[in-house]
Amino acid sequence: MTGDARFPVHVVTGFLGSGKTTLLRAVLGSEAFGDTAVLVNEFGEVGLDHLLLGEIAEDTVLLDSGCVCCTIRGELSEALRRLHSRRTRGEIPPFRRIVLETTGLAEPAPIASTIAADPVLRHHVRPGTTVAVVDCTNAVTTHWREPIWAEQVAAADRVLLSKTDLATEDEIQATRDTVTGINPGAELLGAEALTRPPERLFDAGPHLRLASGAELTDWLGPAAARDGHATHARGAGIAGIESFALDMEEPVDWTAFAVWLSMLLGQHGERILRVKGVLRIEGADWPLAIHGVQHTVYPPVHLQAFDDWQGESRLIFITRGLSHDVIARSLRTFVAHIADPPGLR
Numbered sequence: 001m002t003g004d005a006r007f008p009v010h011v012v013t014g015f016l017g018s019g020k021t022t023l024l025r026a027v028l029g030s031e032a033f034g035d036t037a038v039l040v041n042e043f044g045e046v047g048l049d050h051l052l053l054g055e056i057a058e059d060t061v062l063l064d065s066g067c068v069c070c071t072i073r074g075e076l077s078e079a080l081r082r083l084h085s086r087r088t089r090g091e092i093p094p095f096r097r098i099v100l101e102t103t104g105l106a107e108p109a110p111i112a113s114t115i116a117a118d119p120v121l122r123h124h125v126r127p128g129t130t131v132a133v134v135d136c137t138n139a140v141t142t143h144w145r146e147p148i149w150a151e152q153v154a155a156a157d158r159v160l161l162s163k164t165d166l167a168t169e170d171e172i173q174a175t176r177d178t179v180t181g182i183n184p185g186a187e188l189l190g191a192e193a194l195t196r197p198p199e200r201l202f203d204a205g206p207h208l209r210l211a212s213g214a215e216l217t218d219w220l221g222p223a224a225a226r227d228g229h230a231t232h233a234r235g236a237g238i239a240g241i242e243s244f245a246l247d248m249e250e251p252v253d254w255t256a257f258a259v260w261l262s263m264l265l266g267q268h269g270e271r272i273l274r275v276k277g278v279l280r281i282e283g284a285d286w287p288l289a290i291h292g293v294q295h296t297v298y299p300p301v302h303l304q305a306f307d308d309w310q311g312e313s314r315l316i317f318i319t320r321g322l323s324h325d326v327i328a329r330s331l332r333t334f335v336a337h338i339a340d341p342p343g344l345r
């Protein structure tokens with residue numbers, strides 16, 4: 001455990017018709033998900049009706065697996081607050097996690113900033129795992145046409161490939177290549193993932209527990225293995241998306257780094273689809289894992305399993321129209337003003 005008592009808000013995202021509700025149906029039918037509250041957007045096709053047991057409040061229903069299901073009316077922060085206060089008053093079962101299904105046209109990034117920006121909510125809930133559902137029958141064409149598709153994939157910790165029963169082998173392979181080209185660190189899941197217990201489906205994201213070097217390497221993804229080299233998403237000419245690693249040989253001054261990162265995300269957030277990494281901090285016993293999506297940077301996590309870690313600091317970026325060189329120059333310039341540059345590559 002992270003020692004964090006707040007409820008995770010996991011997100012199921014994916015383009016229109018990709019199979020988000022199908023995923024939710026499959027997992028929420030399982031008893032293991034009984035202590036889950038589900039929020040669905042009222043504009044989405046909910047399609048959970050066959051699971052409904054009864055209405056327990058105006059917009060809340062109890063599924064026969066024991067899950068609570070609410071539609072979002074109005075703002076997400078309001079819906080989350082209401083769900084939390086109903087739980088506190090004992091009006092609904094004491095759920096332990098929230099799963100939010102976004103509409104097919106939503107960007108997942110603002111969800112994290114909604115939670116971080118709400119002074120009440122952020123004491124009770126925390127961002128959890130983002131799972132993007134990708135339809136293999138049309139992934140490549142949708143990727144070219146719809147920028148939101150790539151944003152959903154870039155924000156994901158895990159990508160569930162749907163409709164593999166309908167897609168050809170070539171379509172499935174092209175989907176894998178496109179997804180990996182955009183987000184090399186995301187774990188690709190097949191239909192077998194639907195039988196995973198909730199702790200295994202929703203156990204990635206900013207609060208993940210990394211216990212070994214191998215897990216750290218997996219989390220950082222293949223871009224981490226290619227020093228400073230960019231990988232370009234297929235069709236990068238259109239989507240303009242690339243992922244790359246930025247390395248720092250020397251320990252990092254955390255205060256200076258944190259100021260730089262918030263400035264970078266503040267200025268270029270909409271072009272930084274994702275940043276994550278591990279930092280060796282001056283004077284600290286453990287490295288820090290950092291994680292950001294667009295304008296939001298999550299509180300860093302001390303990786304306590306890595307006592308006396310001597311590895312290099314490494315950041316992985318997924319950007320749109322923002323190159324490795326621009327980001328490296330920005331860090332170098334900023335850090336040079338306040339400290340010795342940390343051996344940046």
Ligand SMILES: Nc1nc2c(ncn2[C@@H]2O[C@H](COP(=O)(O)OP(=O)(O)OP(=O)(O)O)[C@@H](O)[C@H]2O)c(=O)[nH]1
Binds near residue numbers: 023103104162164165
């Ligand atoms: N054959 C097949 N059909 C699927 C699969 N996943 C989803 N579908 C079908 O695709 C259609 C859309 O699936 P939904 O789960 O409603 O998709 P969604 O992402 O929730 O859709 P929106 O909420 O409208 O964005 C439905 O008819 C599903 O039955 C799959 O893996 N195989």
